[in-house]
Amino acid sequence: MIRANKRQNIAALIGMGIAALLIWGMNDSPKSAYHHNEGKVFGTYYNIRYEATGDLQDSIQAQLQAFDNSLSMFNPHSTLSAINANRDTVTDVFFEQMYEEAARVHELSGGAFDITVAPLVNFWGFGFKKRIREHSAETKLTAEMDSMLAFVGFDKVQLVNHHIIKSDPRVMLDAGAVAKGQACDVVAAMLSRQGCTNYLVDIGGEVVCHGVNAKGEAWRVGITKPNLNNEGAQNDLQEVIAGTDLCMATSGNYRNYYYDGEQRRSHTIDPRTGFPVQHSVLSATVVSSSCMRADALATSCMVLGKEEALAMIERAQDAACYLIVAVDDSLTVVQSSQWEKFIISVLHP
Helix, strand or coil: CHHHHHHHHHHHHHHHHHHHHHHHHHHCCCCCEEEEEEEEECCEEEEEEEEECCCCHHHHHHHHHHHHHHHCCCCCCCHHHHHHCCCCCCCCHHHHHHHHHHHHHHHHCCCCCCHHHHHHHHHCCCCCCCCCCCCCCHHHHHHHHHHHHHHCCHHHEEEECCEEEECCCCCCCCCCCCHHHHHHHHHHHHHHHCCCCCEEEEECCEEEEECECCCCCEEEEEEECCCCCCCCCCCCEEEEEEECEEEEEEEECCCCEEEECCEEEECCECCCCCCECCCCEEEEEEEECCHHHHHHHHHHHHHHCHHHHHHHHHHHCCEEEEEEEEECCEEEEEECCCHHHCCCEEECC
């Protein structure tokens, strides 16, 4: 009987020891915390906040580098640069995702969005080939545009068996109106694969957010108020959007422009005419099913102008827009019918 009690006591002590080890092991497991990584990429800046058990900067950088190797117009070794230089190149997954979305938005926008716009963007001095333009008469410019439009147009490229086929070697592609949004999607997907459920990815003002911030609240994203005179504050906010599952992109004409004589030339080029757009829409913010799509649609809105932009967004069905329009000397806001369905609330700054 005494031996039995001893065996029971030993077993109990062993059990207590195992339980203590289990508790100690549980307490020693990595704790999740909010991290913040920032840096420069694609000629702009990124800010990424996320909840994870460790810092994911190396993984973020790896994704951004892989993306740069695909779609950068400024990286001479990228897939896009090789295509523009007419080097035989096998397209990668990032390029093909971009191309397929660009084709969809091209059709939806009636040709207002077109990645073959690169020669025109370069001509006007906003592209990867820097050019200082001399003032030219409008009649001469119209003739130049007619000549250049012969090798601009989505119908002049095809993606066949992981190769881009051009109808003219002078055709060049520009992914600048979609790449930042797509890069946000790429980083967000990586964070999700790493088990992150709360994050915000901001690359040059294009944003993907999911879940909540470190305070347990919806993420807040600002829409910048246009400043045509470049006087005073340049980052005043028109609105602050709150959201927990949001893909948002903004395009605007109020910062990147120059004067050609008395003509104001903005960086948004209409691929159908060859000329920089001139209308009252100063900025277009779009929310959609992906940031890549939102980015392309926002640029399309800037090309189309208010009425056509609203009609396009309604056709899209998976998107909504927030347009800031100049009326005389003041600003007014125009929203598509679905805008409030994509956000939690609008908070005035």
